[in-house]
Amino acid sequence: MSKARSVTASGVRGGGSPHRRRSGKARWYLPAALATDILGVALPVTLVFAGTGQPHPVPAALVGTALWTLVRAARHRYGSGALGESRGVIPALHDWLTLLGLLAVVRIAAGETSDPVTALLALSFAPLLTALCGKVTHRHLTRQRRSAQSVHRVLVIGEPAAADEVVERLASRTDHAYVVTGVVPVGSAQLTSGVPAPARIGSAPPARGEQDWVPVLGAAEQLAADLVLVVPGPRISGERLRRLSWALHDSGLPLALAPGLTDVAPRRLRTSTVAGLPLLHVAPPHRQGPQTALKAALDRTGAALGLLLLAPVYGLLALVIRLDSPGPVLHRQTRTGLDAKSFTMWKFRTMVVDAEQRRAELAAANEQDGPLFKMRRDPRVTRVGRWLRRSSLDELPQLVNVLRGEMSLVGPRPPLPDEVAQYDEVAMRRLAVKPGLTGLWQISGRSDLSWDESVALDLRYADNWCLRGDLDLLARTFRAVVDGRGAY
Structure with missing residues (x-):
């Protein structure tokens, strides 16, 4: 996979060109973002204020628009590194709350007498339109990056084994801007990733007066690299790396280091310098403290409200299930939760009553790798059950588990005890947080995910969760449920 993507990128971008070119994003991103932010405040405020007889509709629209664009600019939302990168609503809501605070100050200072509720209604279009844009x-x-467009061409430098690992990881996903077009191996070992190696440097640091970075500059020029990514190792000493950075920066090439850490959220990283030595500090995951307490409070509050508001839906689904097939409305199952403690999880029944007894005879038809058992067309699933699974309505009774503190609204998928019995030390880390009603697995393909992909997503969540991320996942879950992809 890595080889195919790298070679394709090289072909699309004209690998081998003697002049380096930067692969930028579409030029319409910035005008579209600015136009959306301006019209998203100016037009609704003018129309709502004028239509309801509020004073100063045009000045109010101008002030609101100016502050909204200033807030967005101050948060670097219009920078090339931010445009097109975020699809969540949380950043827009964060900016909007800041805007409301600033407008409250301006309102008091100017003695504005317009109705606050009307003003809030007029301003509510801004974050929605911004998030949509x-x-x-x-x-x-x-889509551009999947076809190797709007990407940064990367030249990797490192010992072959470490360089191959970085190449494979970058090529395994398309949600980033980096495409490796070449590798400069350090030492004589061979690469296995299939990426072109236009140059090679020796294992030992160069002698005084020698310059081993000359092949690197030649390779970067040949491949039109936008970035040189160095994978540190025993054969790349601090002094050697320092001289390489001088050469790259003097030639106008940016330099990045891959420290070897994977799946660590940027907010957990902090840099410092001690005695001239750069240090990368990694904050521990949230396991206790205010964020954990607030998450538990939000979980139980949300679950209680959900149970109350969805009571009519529960009754209707119960009736449909009873009419469709004989058996109880609810299905209970033992699952493993936080710290490997077992609990009883509730779901609306989607299978025939003897489904558990029939599982053994279907083992050969399992379409999943690893401990999971999944069949796209499981004969045990009832007609109504198939619809419940596709819509995820069968999961609604788990709000009771959330209310009882056994589950969370957002978290890893709750595993079965026989799955946990096959966990290794890495997979066991999934149990460091409460399982969730939804999570990264829910919005990333659900049953279409392989075992390794499912574990990787759950580990990423367990180590990097935060309240802001939970809210974003809840918002993205709605689309995943409507889409129904991977639900069977």
């Missing part, structure tokens, strides 16, 4: 540009950028 971000989603459109993000989807366009994703």
Whole structure:
């Protein structure tokens, strides 16, 4: 996979050109973002204020628009590194709350007498339109990157084994801007990733007066590289790396280091310098403290409200299930939760009553690798059950588990005890947080995911969760449920 993507990128971008070219994003992203932000405040405020007889509709629209664009600019939302990268609504809501605070100050200072509720209604269009614009540009950028467009051409330098690992990881996903077009191996070992190696440097640091970075500059020029990514190792000493950085920067090439850490959220990283030595500090995951307490409070509050508001839906689904097939409405199953403690999880029944007894005879038809058992056309699933699974309505009774503190609204998939019995030390880390009603697995393909992909997503969540991320996942779950992809 890595080889195919790298070679394709090289072909699309004209690998081998003697002049380096930078692969930028579509030029319409910035005008689209600015136009959306300006019209998203100016037009609704003018129309709502004028239509309801509020004073100063045009000045109010101008002030609101100016502050909204200033807030967005101050948060670097219009920078090339941010445009098209985010599809979540949380950043837009964060900016909007800041805007409301600033407008409250301006309102008091100017003695404005317009109705606050009307003003809030007029301003409510701004974050929605901004988030919609971000989603459109993000989807366009994703499609571009899948065809090796709007990417940064990367030249990797490192010992072959470490370089191959970085190449494979970058090529395994398309939600980033980096495409490796070449590798400069350090030492004589061979590469296995299939990426072109236009140059090679020796294992030992160069003698005084020698310059081993000359082949690197030649390779970067040949491949039109936008970035040189160094994978540190025993054969790349601090002094050697320092001289390489001088040469790259003097030639106008940016340099990045891959420290070897994987799946660590940027907010957990902090840099410092001690005695001239750069240090990368990694904060521990949230396991206790205010964020954990607030998450538990939000979980139980949300579950209680959900149970109350969805009571009519529960009754209707119960009736449909009873009419469709004989057996109980609810299905209970033992699952493993936080710290490997077992609990009883509730779901609406989607299978025939003897489904568990029939599982053994279907083992050969399992379509999943690893401990999971999944069949796209499981004969045990009832007619109504198939619809419940596709719509994820069968999961609604788990709000009771959330209310009882056994589950969370957002978290890893709750595993069966026989799955946990096959876990290795890495997979056991999934149990460091409460399982969730939804999570990264829900919005990333659900049953279409392989075992390794499912574990990787759950580990990423367990180590990097935060309340802001939970809210974003809840918002993205709605689309995943409507889409129904991977639900069977």
